[in-house]
Amino acid sequence: xxxxxQSPLSLVVHEGDTVTLNCSYEVTNFRSLLWYKQExxxxxxxxxxxxxxxxxKSGRLSSILDKKELxxxxxxxxxxxxxxxxxxxxxxxxxxGKLIFGQGTTxxxxx
Amino acid sequence: xxTIHQWPATLVQPVGSPLxxxxxxxxxxxxxxxxxxxxxGRGLQLLFYSVGIGQISSEVPQNLSASRPQDRQFILSxxxxxxxxxxxxxxxxxxxxxGTGELFFGEGSRLTVL
Numbered sequence: 001x002x003x004x005x006q007s008p009l010s011l012v013v014h015e016g017d018t019v020t021l022n023c024s025y026e027v028t029n030f031r032s033l034l035w036y037k038q039e040x041x042x043x044x045x046x047x048x049x050x051x052x053x054x055x056x057k058s059g060r061l062s063s064i065l066d067k068k069e070l071x072x073x074x075x076x077x078x079x080x081x082x083x084x085x086x087x088x089x090x091x092x093x094x095x096x097g098k099l100i101f102g103q104g105t106t107x108x109x110x111x
Numbered sequence: 112x113x114t115i116h117q118w119p120a121t122l123v124q125p126v127g128s129p130l131x132x133x134x135x136x137x138x139x140x141x142x143x144x145x146x147x148x149x150x151x152g153r154g155l156q157l158l159f160y161s162v163g164i165g166q167i168s169s170e171v172p173q174n175l176s177a178s179r180p181q182d183r184q185f186i187l188s189x190x191x192x193x194x195x196x197x198x199x200x201x202x203x204x205x206x207x208x209x210g211t212g213e214l215f216f217g218e219g220s221r222l223t224v225l
Contacts, residue, residue: 004154006154031212032212034212034213034214041218041219042201042216042217042218042219043155043201043214043216044216045213045214045215048212048213088154088155090155090212090214092212097143097208098157098160098170099145099157099205099212099214100157101147101154101155101156101157102154103153103154104153104154
């Protein structure tokens with residue numbers, strides 16, 4: 001059965017800290033891995049990764065994929081209170097055409 | 112540009128009452144449409160998806176049903192709600208075909224069944 005597992009499930013840090021969120025997967029016929037940020041309601045898209053070893057970067061956020069070890073990490077440097085959110089990892093299987101989500105990591109950044 | 116509308120945003124319903132959540136997409140044709148449910152502190156569970164009018168796939172056995180009466184309209188229904196149906200429901204769309212899998216989400220509907 002296809003699955004996506006995120007760790008940790010929750011995390012509390014202080015402003016300025018650097019955090020690393022993990023996402024591992026077992027999905028038949030991997031096509032892409034996506035990261036979303038969910039603050040209150042609708043998840044918003046952060047990154048899409050399809051190739052190993054190529055870092056995607058947007059401001060203080062970056063992400064990389066390892067297709068050999070079947071995982072991805074999302075890094076946030078110099079965290080701010082506005083980074084507090086649930087971060088969702090999802091994997092698209094070309095077998096099913098469906099996006100499979102992990103449980104999410106709840107990040108709280110304290111001032 | 113494409114937009115997605117989902118309503119109602121919040122509702123409180125008694126056990127045994129019916130449910131209807133509606134979602135419409137604008138600015139695109141023949142989108143894939145999805146209903147997800149998110150329990151508190153959990154990830155997103157896919158409930159239904161549709162690749163075209165009248166084509167609905169159900170992911171988990173449950174008390175809910177979905178319909179797609181028009182190309183860009185997706186409806187989630189129940190005849191009799193259960194307590195366990197409480198949760199946050201998200202509608203989403205993606206481009207036709209598999210593409211890269213990027214989903215665009217509505218603002219969600221928070222359902223409380225009492």
